[in-house]
Amino acid sequence: MYQRFYTALLIVSSVALFIFTLMAGYREITPDYKSYKSEYRDLFRSKATGEFMKKKAESIDFSVQQVYLGKLNRIDRCINCHLGVENPLMEDAEVPFKMHSGNYLETHPVAEFGCTVCHYGQGRATNAEDAHGTDRETHWDWPILPLKYIDSACAQCHDQEMLAENGADRVLRGEKQFVEKGCRGCHKVNGIGGVLGKALDGIGTQPRAYFPMRYVQGDKTAYTWLKEHFDDPRSIVPESEMRIVLLKDEDADLLTTYILTIRADEMPRDYRRIRTGTQEVPGGEELYKMYCIACHTTGKYSVYDEIFKRTIPAIMNPTFLRVADDNQLRRFIEDGRANTQMTDWKEDAAGLTDDEIGRIVEFLAKSRPAKRGKLFGRSIFDGDTARGRDIYETRCALCHGEDGMGGKNRLGISLVTPVVKEADPEFLLQTVRDGREGTPMIPFGSSGINLSDQDILDVVGYVRTIKPTASPKE
Amino acid sequence: MSGETQGKRKFSRRDFLGLATIWAAVISGFTVLAGVFRMTKANVYYEDSKKFKIGKPEEFPIGTVKQLDEKRVFIFASNDGLHAITSVCTHLGCIVAATDWGFQCPCHGSQFNSDGKVIAGPAPRPLPWLEVSRHVDGNLMVDASKEVKPGTKVKIYL
Numbered sequence: 256m257y258q259r260f261y262t263a264l265l266i267v268s269s270v271a272l273f274i275f276t277l278m279a280g281y282r283e284i285t286p287d288y289k290s291y292k293s294e295y296r297d298l299f300r301s302k303a304t305g306e307f308m309k310k311k312a313e314s315i316d317f318s319v320q321q322v323y324l325g326k327l328n329r330i331d332r333c334i335n336c337h338l339g340v341e342n343p344l345m346e347d348a349e350v351p352f353k354m355h356s357g358n359y360l361e362t363h364p365v366a367e368f369g370c371t372v373c374h375y376g377q378g379r380a381t382n383a384e385d386a387h388g389t390d391r392e393t394h395w396d397w398p399i400l401p402l403k404y405i406d407s408a409c410a411q412c413h414d415q416e417m418l419a420e421n422g423a424d425r426v427l428r429g430e431k432q433f434v435e436k437g438c439r440g441c442h443k444v445n446g447i448g449g450v451l452g453k454a455l456d457g458i459g460t461q462p463r464a465y466f467p468m469r470y471v472q473g474d475k476t477a478y479t480w481l482k483e484h485f486d487d488p489r490s491i492v493p494e495s496e497m498r499i500v501l502l503k504d505e506d507a508d509l510l511t512t513y514i515l516t517i518r519a520d521e522m523p524r525d526y527r528r529i530r531t532g533t534q535e536v537p538g539g540e541e542l543y544k545m546y547c548i549a550c551h552t553t554g555k556y557s558v559y560d561e562i563f564k565r566t567i568p569a570i571m572n573p574t575f576l577r578v579a580d581d582n583q584l585r586r587f588i589e590d591g592r593a594n595t596q597m598t599d600w601k602e603d604a605a606g607l608t609d610d611e612i613g614r615i616v617e618f619l620a621k622s623r624p625a626k627r628g629k630l631f632g633r634s635i636f637d638g639d640t641a642r643g644r645d646i647y648e649t650r651c652a653l654c655h656g657e658d659g660m661g662g663k664n665r666l667g668i669s670l671v672t673p674v675v676k677e678a679d680p681e682f683l684l685q686t687v688r689d690g691r692e693g694t695p696m697i698p699f700g701s702s703g704i705n706l707s708d709q710d711i712l713d714v715v716g717y718v719r720t721i722k723p724t725a726s727p728k729e
Numbered sequence: 730m731s732g733e734t735q736g737k738r739k740f741s742r743r744d745f746l747g748l749a750t751i752w753a754a755v756i757s758g759f760t761v762l763a764g765v766f767r768m769t770k771a772n773v774y775y776e777d778s779k780k781f782k783i784g785k786p787e788e789f790p791i792g793t794v795k796q797l798d799e800k801r802v803f804i805f806a807s808n809d810g811l812h813a814i815t816s817v818c819t820h821l822g823c824i825v826a827a828t829d830w831g832f833q834c835p836c837h838g839s840q841f842n843s844d845g846k847v848i849a850g851p852a853p854r855p856l857p858w859l860e861v862s863r864h865v866d867g868n869l870m871v872d873a874s875k876e877v878k879p880g881t882k883v884k885i886y887l
Contacts, residue, residue, distance in 0.1 A: 311865050319772045330775075341866040366782060 429513025437549030457519030539618025638716025810882030
């Protein structure tokens with residue numbers, strides 16, 4: 256009984272093995288590209304006129320072809336299926352037999368550039384799936400680049416001027432988004448920028464495995480990840496604190512195009528066409544956009560931010576600027592606000608030079624009203640802190656919190672930070688007295704709650720003694 | 730009854746299995762050999778293509794003598810057409826220089842006439858002429874892996 260069973264098993268498995276061997280052999284002698292080649296030959300035959308072209312159609316080489324690019328460290332075999340890229344008869348043919356669009360191949364001959372240097376994908380592969388590498392199972396980190404992002408590949412060699420002149424302006428429009436939406440407020444590039452987000456150096460060449468693909472709807476590629484992440488950061492990374500600042504779908508595509516140009520590698524010198532012109536020095540407004548606008552927006556109104564769980568102060572509010580002189584502003588920017596998302600921007604931290612901070616201060620100061628507030632005339636704090644504490648608890652704690660930390664669900668900002676402790680007395684006293692127009696901070700002096708100057712002195716004196724509590728972020 | 734037994738013995742299970750084994754061994758042996766011989770020549774090589782474009786016909790007006798350093802060929806255009814001659818000396822592979830009367834090798838003094846024929850020096854063979862053809866996009870191509878008979882010229886202005 257057993258013997259019969261095993262005999263049957265042996266026969267069945269032998270037959271199966273035999274069939275699989277035959278199939279493997281068959282696949283080996285009929286690779287995918289051969290069927291593309293015969294299809295192409297038929298198409299070529301039907302389009303060919305004249306003896307020369309007809310002869311060419313008959314003489315198609317069915318063995319595997321490649322473009323060897325020693326200088327670029329690439330071998331591209333795309334031309335085994337994309338057979339008509341250089342054939343003018345194939346102008347109207349369907350992909351993969353279509354001739355390459357535009358006149359790009361005249362200036363970028365296939366023999367010198369290959370394909371993957373612009374289009375990415377796995378050049379050595381000899382079937383469509385592996386060559387395009389879009390599917391995650393192909394384990395290829397740089398899959399074929401969707402045409403809507405193709406401009407980003409041009410930026411490997413060409414400078415901005417050339418990109419603008421030759422139709423790769425999507426990179427520039429993407430860069431505009433990058434600058435004006437204030438990405439560098441949180442992300443460092445070349446060592447300069449905020450610290451809340453990840454540094455973006457080399458992101459354009461980052462392997463696919465570094466992108467968490469779990470929630471990505473489309474292809475599991477870095478390109479789709481970036482795009483969908485710009486559409487809605489928290490749909491891709493639920494714990495993301497990234498601020499959604501894009502307006503349209505199109506902008507997310509443009510930004511993706513630009514982000515893909517931030518690469519970790521460099522083309523060989525022979526290939527690069529970058530003119531090293533003098534870089535334009537960004538003005539104060541540009542710097543404000545680049546580094547501040549993502550959080551402070553227009554700077555006119557203070558807003559409670561749902562992502563940061565705290566109120567972001569209005570830094571171009573006239574009443575703020577009336578009391579904060581240039582030195583004070585510079586200190587805020589240089590040292591940041593400890594325990595909040597406001598990082599210290601000085602050169603050895605987030606990397607802004609003194610000069611750049613100066614230009615930002617200059618830009619902010621433009622909104623400063625000519626008329627200064629009435630001076631308190633105090634240079635030291637000598638208020639009665641015990642009395643101040645009573646006033647703080649009745650008047651201030653509701654917004655700024657008992658602990659003075661501001662934060663979650665509170666309209667007030669944190670007061671327990673070095674910039675408050677070390678601030679100029681006039682700045683603090685006048686702020687309490689005159690409030691902040693356009694923000695929830697009302698005047699506590701004679702024009703509002705009507706605290707006396709002494710009350711204000713006392714309460715400010717108390718605020719300066721509050722110690723930070725253990726978990727500042729909550 | 731005994732006949733039946735004998736009939737079965739003529740082609741017993743043992744014989745069948747034995748023959749099947751031998752044939753399987755023979756067939757697989759040949760298949761393996763075929764595969765091994767197939768592998769002695771690679772489909773593609775880790776090197777620059779031997780076949781390369783040299784430019785459009787307009788770039789080679791009659792009388793042109795062009796040396797392509799990287800590709801190691803001379804291109805000549807005359808009334809009869811265009812031809813390509815290698816610039817690699819057949820002796821030890823130095824790059825020859827074009828002169829009024831032909832080619833001169835700087836290494837060991839080999840001299841070739843303008844058809845590549847050896848006229849002096851240690852070179853064992855004439856300089857080969859290479860196949861010139863046209864690509865579908867209109868460019869001229871040279872295939873350095875294919876020699877043609879000296880004197881073969883390609884009409885480039887069709």
